[in-house]
Amino acid sequence: MDVPSTILYSSLLLYFFLHNPKVAADNTQGLNEWYPKIGTWEKSHKRYWYNVRENPTGLPQGMENWSKKELDAELPVSLMTEFWPYLLPPAKFAIHKIDSKYLGLIGLVVDTMPWVDENDILAITRKFKAQLFYPWHYKANNGEVSIKHLTESDQEELLARDIDKEHKPGLQFRAITSHNTVYKESTEFKKVHNLFKLGRRRTKLPKESPNSSSKQLHSRAFEGMQYEIERIENAGYDQISLSTPLGRTIERQVNDFGTSAFRWKQGGIGVDVYVIDSGCDTRHPEFQDAYFKDWIYAGKNSLEEEGDDHFIIPGAAEEGEEEEEDILVHHGSAVIAKIVGKTVGVATGAQIIAVKAGRQGDGFPQYTWLEAHLKVYDHIMDHLDSRRFYSYTDQERLQPCVIVSTVAIETMDKRFTEYILRKMIKGWAKMVCYFVVAAGNKLSTKKRRALVDTFPGVLGADKKLKNLVVVGGHDDDYQNVHQAADYVKISALSVGVLTVRSVGMGLEPPDGDWNLAYEEVDGTSFSAPQVAGILAILIQQGNIGQGHPDPLERLYKLRRKHVSKDGDPKPAYNGIRQLQWPGALEAPRRGALDHF
Incomplete structure (x- = not known):
């Protein structure tokens, strides 16, 4: 024509x-x-x-x-x-x-x-x-x-x-x-790097890990097991840690039963969990059964599309080793997987509201994280009516929700940040929402404890903010290894945490096999979502009359109180008692601490 x-x-x-x-x-x-x-x-x-x-x-x-x-x-x-x-x-x-x-x-x-x-x-x-x-x-x-x-x-x-x-x-x-080619060398980048540092990342998993092959990662059918729990085979040490009965060590648990762990089946079902992070790569098989209820986007240049932006972590090297290459960290996917991941998650029934803080040419500006929290505040207020329900006692209640924020908010105007965060946290308390944050990744030693020094974690010192839960991290001996304070009351495993490794939007998994897209990571960024998952489960159980009316009080009551040093955070426990295990497993001898 x-x-x-x-x-x-x-x-x-x-x-x-x-x-x-x-x-x-x-x-x-x-x-x-x-x-x-x-x-x-x-x-x-x-x-x-x-x-x-x-x-x-x-x-x-x-x-x-x-x-x-x-x-x-x-x-x-x-x-x-x-x-x-x-x-x-x-x-x-x-x-x-x-x-x-x-x-x-x-x-x-x-x-x-x-x-x-x-x-x-x-x-x-x-x-x-x-x-x-x-x-x-x-x-x-x-x-x-x-x-x-x-x-x-x-x-x-x-x-x-x-x-x-x-x-x-x-x-x-x-x-x-901002200049992409020089930003890595800038002071601001080094600050951000310290905040996001994950520690040594172990992408080569043990041979017995399920992620070294394409076989099924878990089996739910097991004779004699109570219907409300399920068994995870070849579980990560973090899952074993959460489900090891009180009075036993992780080492003893592994020696007796191998890498098996137990979790609540469809735990946290119906409970909203807001995750403020870089987004999530929902293509990963870990999320195929997960329910993403909504997406929220924050940031000046944020693209309103589902996915996971990345952090750039400069290569690190220990003494005597060659410097490693820079790596891209899809932080949000790894965090959300610890909550609702099909095989690595704690509360697979929770409803995720993914809050994506938009990445820009100069990295993740800190104002973006503050804005993301404000957007969560508005979203909760806008949907209050949808969270009203009648409890088993025929009383009208607000369904509690959980907000997870594992990235530190760095700002020059600290009092302003404190004022706004404090105002939001108090508002969330009135809306029956629990705010779960990471304590920080600086390493503590036996002689010196690294203190919490960034927002929002430092606000845990205010005893009036009772709905704020600051989560520390321990090793497989239940000893604190990361930042802590007297108000950091609870921890989860933060060393060698098994989670997903996202490959980035538009890219394919290694060798086309998603079963290779897993890794073990360190940091309280990955202990905090474990605790958030347990809290979601306790909220669900309280709603149907099977649990304590105060889920946070119950969360703290379930901690392992006698395995860590005085003043250190107490390790979390998911509350599954050994009498709920399959009859085919030989029940371990009940210790003096095996009760709650």
Whole structure:
């Protein structure tokens, strides 16, 4: 079919006109030939993260009586107007709101061109000082000095002075120059690397591991076993640890019964579990029976599609060994598998709401994790009615839920982060939601215990936050090996945890065999979901009258209280008693501690 010449010539003329750089520059406010072209933003830009005051003071004339809602609506518009000449194109997408329908506007993230003058940005920021707080500059005797030239202790002292006495949220003003080729060497990357570090990863599993072949990983049929539990053959040591009866060691359990473990069949069924992480690769066979109830997406440039983004972990080497290559860690898949994985999970009946924090050119910005928690808050509020039910006592109740967050939130404005997280956790308590977090991966020794030092784990020190569960990690001798504190009351195995190894979206598993896509990993990122799974099971059992009305109290009661040092976290136990085991297994001798 011939194309009419008029249409053809018009199309060509329009094409060349729109692709003329001069035309593009002339028609884009604030752009000229010195600006990078649209589409090159990921190579280099600056990012400013502002936090918004909850109680603004000194508002401009005419705005004194405005409500917080009105101020929140006006602020991004006014800020964009002032920033317009400096914004990264396309400018209308350069300002991102961190907000909540129920908690209001929390922060603003502004992306600018890389060459902007900091003094220009500071001048703009000053215009909004009534609503925004920025700890980037302050007045000294010799004039204005940039905070980036101060020591860390000086910065902490400055923040303590400048934030409102009531510890109300202020503003964080932060510049990040992102460049994919140099980001690995930056200080910021090293910080993030320390937070995400998983320890030594053992991808070569023992020969007896089920993952070294394509055979079936478990068998549920076993004569004499109570109907509500199931047996896992060739289980990981973490599963054996959770199901070993009180009074016995993992070593003794393995010597007597091999690598068998027991778990609750379809444990946690009907219980919502929010997992704030990098997403999940649901193609893995471990998730074929899992129920993903919903997906939530956070982050300025997050693609709203199911999947698992990755962390980049630089290669590590122990003394005397060659440095390993960098590895991609699909963190979310590994975490979620420990909850609902078909063979490696604890509570296979739980309903997963995957909260995917979007990865961007400069890694996983920390504001993204804070925003992800806010989105969980809104989602829970929006679905409160769906969680109402009548218990076995004919009383209307809210179905409890579990929120799992295993990645540390690092921020320059610590008091702001503390304020917002504390507010959310208190709100979750009213909504009967338990917040399960990881203690951290720094190693503890017999002589020195590494203390919890990142959010949200450090908030465990507040005894009023009773719905916050900070989970530590132990080895196969039930001894603490990671960060801990007096308020870290419970732990699970965090060394050699068997979980999935995601291969990344669009890629195929090794040799086309998903049975090879498993690995053993270290870290409290993988002990926390084990405890979250047990908590989901106890919630389910309480709902139907088979368990304790307070699942958290029951969780702590089931701990192994006499196997670890005083002051260390107590190992978790899934509560399956040996009298529920198959009759074909010789019951171990009952010890003095084999009761609860």
